[in-house]
Amino acid sequence: MATVIDNDTQSIVVGNGNDRIAIHLKQSATDTVQNQSQSLLLTSILIEIGDIEIQIRRSTKSKNEYRKENILPTSTQSPAIAFHNGDLQKKPATEEKSNANPAYWDYSVVHGPHMWSKIFPHIQCKKFQSPIRIYTDQCEFDSQLARHPFTFKFDENCCQTIENTGRSFQVTGKGSSSITGGPVVDEYQFLQFHMHWGANDLEGAEHVIDGVRLPGELHIVTWNTSKYKTPQAAAASDQFDGLMVFGILVKVVPSDNQEFAKFIDLLSNVTYRSEKININQATIALKNILPSDTQAYYTYKGSLTTPMCYESVCWIVFRENAGLSKRQFDQLRQLKYVCKGDHSTNGNISQNFRPVMPLNGRTVYRSF
Incomplete structure (x- = not known):
């Protein structure tokens, strides 16, 4: 059994690999009466058992908010319990579907x-889904990867x-x-980039490396x-060479990330769903978003992490992390999943990541 303490998070780990059980306790300081002293408030518990995750977290809603929703807890001394994928959201009025x-x-x-396989039944038949847990000591080193380094070429109009x-x-x-090299033999072209994050600094990344889940993943x-002739054909091919997705895990750092700020600072212009703006030429340079070491990575065959969850992805998960400040993570959490004018819910995108999927016999390779 190992116990790890990292700032405000304490982790207890028993076993390893698929037999591993991990309990992560996250605390934060809270003022006591009249701000005379501080005590630690348990804000969330994340339990990982193999490929199953259970999260219990203290609700941030006030007593009055619970009254409005007619779900006031029976005891105001007891924290509310929420599942891993967020609060039970009401579907925004602008997105009501028949x-x-x-x-x-x-x-x-x-x-x-947890409902996607019911909404999209074909997912039930899929066995090589993403994201996954990656354990470095269980990955297979592939010397060929170092002999075929990545080459990235982007012009100023990519973003x-x-x-x-x-x-x-x-x-x-x-x-x-143009992207060439690595574990693939074909040439690839940039399509888009996006990000996943959580409601707090304990969650958000989709891939979990050596038992650690960071708060974001780009x-x-x-x-x-x-x-393939089109990106749509490549994605729907269900061939593992259709798409190549580069995953950059993102941690919390003390100061703002100046390169990421070039697009994060634009988010206030697209707060609501479907809002879209043009970006001035050369504002965002893709090569500056990539980690400094693009030749150290994990790679495996998997899927898109959003519906339709096609198994057409060669995954590249970089070993080197990026960093965002707490302020920048808060900017991400201000984005809304509702359209402007929809006041049926506060609508913040606070948890937009998929839980880890079973490895199902796949081999994860590493280049380092």
Whole structure:
């Protein structure tokens, strides 16, 4: 058994690999009566048992908010319990779907990741889904990866627009780009990048590395232009060479990330779902978003982490992390999944990540 204390989080880990059980206790300081002293308030507990995750977290809602929703806890001394995928969200009025169209999905309990296989039945047959847990000591070192380093070429028009999709932000463009090398033999082209995050600093990343889940993960999505005519055809191919997605895990750091600030500071212009703006030429340089060491990474065959969850992805998860300040993470959490004018709910996108999926016999390779 190992106990790890990191700032305000204490982790207790028993076993390893698929037999591993981890309990993460997150605390924060809270003022006592008349601010004379501080005590630690247990804010969340995350329990990981194999591929199962259970989270219990203290609700941030006030007593009056519970009264309005007619769900006031029986004891005001007891914290509310919420499941891993967030509070039970009411579907925004602007996105109400009829029963004839069951394809609506989000990250709530009702339409979230645990329900996707019911909303999209074909997912039930899929065995090589993403994200996954990665343990470095269980990965297979592939010396060939170092002999075929990545080459990235992006022009200044790759990032032309930023949009609130209602599930994240998304940056796209029509500039010329080329990505070669690594575990693939074909040429790939930049399609878009987006990000996943959580309601707090204990969760948010989709991939979990060596038992640690960071609060964010940025995905750079590219598609195979050598074999497919369109990005849609590449994604729907269900061939593991259709897409190549680069995952950059993001941690909390003391100061702002100046490169990431170039798009995070634009988010106030796309607060609501479907809002979209143009980006000035050369504002965002993709090469500066990539980690300094792009040759150290994990790679495996997997899927998109959002519906339709096609198994057409060669995943590249960089070893090197990026960093955002707490202020920048808070900016992400101000994005809303509702359209402007919809006041049926506060609508903040606070948890937009999929839980880890079973490895099901796949091999994860590493280049380092």
